[in-house]
Amino acid sequence: MSFIQYLINGISLGSVYALIALGYTMVYGIAKMLNFAHGDVIMVGAFTVYTLCSTLGLPPAVGILVAVVLCTCLGISIEKVAYKPLRKAASPLAVLITAIGVSYLLQNAVLLIFGADTKAFTSVVPIEPIKLADGQISISGETLVTVLVCLVIMVSLILFINKSKVGQAMLAVSEDKGAAQLMGINVNSTIAITFAIGSALAAVAGVLYCSAYPSLTPYTGSMPGIKAFVAAVFGGIGSIPGAFIGGILLGIIETFGKAYISSQLSDAIVFGVLIVVLLVKPSGLLGKNIQEKV
């Protein structure tokens, strides 16, 4: 019985990672850059809901809506101010280092406003846990909602990219910005839309993460951010279903590692698995590796 409970806990944790990883992989897949500040956008989303709902007592729906709008604007602004001017820079490292800088900027800005002490986040999910097998197994409302939201977002993203005109433009930009421009695609606004979507997802992920793990600090986003990055690489970075599968697997591995091996070593196990996967299949589980003709 405890095995099944651990599995459910793993899927619960994993679906949060998957949700964050979807944003990571989307931005990487289209803009070809790792937005290390993604995790901190999650934290900003969670603080927004905390302020509006836990402090001001507004209904959760309002809080979530505001958080999504705020994070979307934040994502677009970060891209415009910090990344876009560097898009033509000689080294891709310039953008990567800037992303790390943005990450610290967000953490410290929130630290300045809210202070360093841990805030108790009130869950936005009103659903009671489901008890199975005479109460030996319990599935929390947060788990159900997170898994469901994650699935819906994944399917919507896949449909959006493959069926919509903007989605096709994104694929074109991800392959060849110059050629995309020759098709009449506005590369800058396409990348801005990508960041907007990624950041909106981050807001949702932040709210659900903090509903499941209700302690909030300015550094709350950084570890799940890194784990979600691992999940995205694990599943094949740039691949949307890959991010989902990678996230779920990572959550399960972490939970089993904690339960059966050692709770101190669980993070080491997670990153160890990443190293093994990269050694065996460098493009990740679902990563594409198409040889291009020159």
Add this chain to the structure above:
Amino acid sequence: MAMLEIKDLEVYYGMIQAIKGVSFEVNKGEVIALIGANGAGKTTILHTITGLLAPKKGTVTFEGKNITKVPGHKIVSMGMAHVPEGRRVFANLTVLQNLKLGAYTRKDKKEIDETLEMIYKHFPRLEERKNQLAGTLSGGEQQMLAMGRALMSHPQIILMDEPSMGLSPIFVNEIFDIIKEVSKSGTTVLLVEQNAKKALSIADRAYVLETGNIVMEGRADTLLNDDSVKKAYLGE
């Protein structure tokens, strides 16, 4: 009035001047060839015309409008398409997805479908392979796709950069036949080529480019028989 007029164009890569004051014009319905050796600046000129590069001096005028400062993505909808050097098809997308992206700026679905039919008629091979990933096509087929993709925008003028590069002689002939057809159907063509003989054989007029300057211009058949051109570019 010329359809496309380039005036005193100067383009730099950092400190290095690649184009040193080039002027030329393309009239409606013409096939114009821009020939010259590697590094003469042919591709740079095309990139400047379609906004991938910004000139330091000079103007590009298209249909009487100064487009020098128009952002690159707005030029397609004005009626100018560009088939880039090295084809640059979207390798991970299907042939059909590539073609549809070519019509990105157009709105009327029916018109787009008509153009698609027309392109399938020009390039039957593309219809056969419409669901195949572009990266799996042969070089010649990719060139056809790049041309088809550009034509999907229904341009008044098409700029082609080295369409024969890296192709087998059979494909080269086929590509040049298609360029002739495109021209006949009313699209103006500006062709950049290292294969000077082929380019001159289908062009009306031509400009010879050498290290960023136009050194010779004239009717294509005259240049084809010019001794210095023969010596430098036709290997005779």
